[in-house]
Amino acid sequence: MSNATTQTWSNWSGHVRAEPQLIADELSDLARTAPGPVRVAGAGHSFTPLVKSEGTILSMERFEGLVSHDSERHQARVRAGTRLGPLMHILQGIGQGLPNMGDIDRQAIGGALGTATHGSGPTLGAYHTQLETVQIVDGQGRLHDFNRAGDLDMVHAMGVALGAFGILTEVTMNNVPTYRLRRRKSVLPIADMLRDFETMMAAHRSAEFYYIPFSGYAQFIASDLSDAATTTRPTEDDEAGLATLRRLRTALAWLPSLRRRLILGAIAKLPAEDYVQDWLNVYASDRQTKFNEMEYHLPFEEGPKALAEIIELTEKRFAEVYFPMEVRTVALDEFWLSPFYNRLTCSIAIHHDAASDPRRFMRAAEPIFRRYGGRPHWGKMHSLKAADLKKLYPRWDDAMAVRRDIDPENRFVSPYMAGLFGIEP
């Protein structure tokens, strides 16, 4: 029925480790009988201990692939363990595209939905906003199908569910016809970017920027629909750029003006980027250098002020930081545990090399994000517990009531989830 092992489970960055009694990879009555807590694993790309369990970690790797599709409505029903990389190709093959994507394509769709994973664009929602139906196995092993037409509240309650509202088995996504994007990159002073933030971020279908610490400059990336013929996507230079930033950090951490001058020299050599490609060849990058990350979702208009403070903090006190800070926008939605609930969002992400402890940096930055009304990315480092979260989510109590019905015996509640949701262990 299942493969019982005593192996160690760890997340992508190696920061979260678990030694569960069972790492299970088949779904039958495991929800009911496996040693608890039962935590479902996607691709292990979250930075918080969402998947950690001393009981059972349920791998959804074998629950993958297309179940059915509707060409007229551009809908596709897929198994929840399907990774985004293969999903893109499945969709392209049936004439459909994901309207937007984040930085990588390694996550499972169930995992991406579970933490409100998102890309950038003021009118583009996170993956969960594409949900038409969700199928789950509840804490008592029963199968439920919910759809927008009949059960909108249930779809809104469990579209972002952190693996605590049952095991997601299949989802139907509302996609779009395949499309092409023109993607352009440019470099500009961060002062200009902060000043023109609202217009620049709103002027494109998708816009984002990376602030390069200790440089005073940002790299702006804009993508828009295009009917032009495809051109070659330039070879990815992110890893080489990171290696340069790390070298300068290590050699010159305490010589900030020289560090800045050399970073500017490296930025000046960045090749201009302007290409047209099919949607599935545009969004994802390869992330080789391991890092840990915090990302907060703020009211859109607060973004520039919060970022200016984060930059000041970093450059005054954290010379070890070299990863660019990523700034994106996300459309508002109506999902109860979505960090984008009812507000257009500016998301700011900070990163710390996984080779050293990120906590001092994260602890110093978090109060700034919180002061501006930030809601943490569920899958990235934060210290919030139920009492704080309840204040940030207007439908919190409703979501918790649905969760109790789905999982009355708290089968999916690990100590970490208990702290997050305010559940007595």
Ligand SMILES: Cc1cc2nc3c(=O)[nH]c(=O)nc-3n(C[C@H](O)[C@H](O)[C@H](O)COP(=O)(O)OP(=O)(O)OC[C@H]3O[C@@H](n4cnc5c(N)ncnc54)[C@H](O)[C@@H]3O)c2cc1C
């Ligand atoms: C290099 C890197 C780049 C990233 N880029 C982005 C980005 O651009 N945008 C962004 O928003 N985030 C980004 N993230 C964060 C990442 O998208 C989220 O943490 C996401 O949840 C990870 O997906 P996963 O499949 O690895 O899920 P996991 O981390 O394995 O699980 C995440 C949550 O989903 C639950 N879950 C997974 N599958 C199921 C299922 N079938 N049923 C029920 N619950 C389930 C788990 O229990 C857990 O609570 C990035 C992370 C990394 C490491």
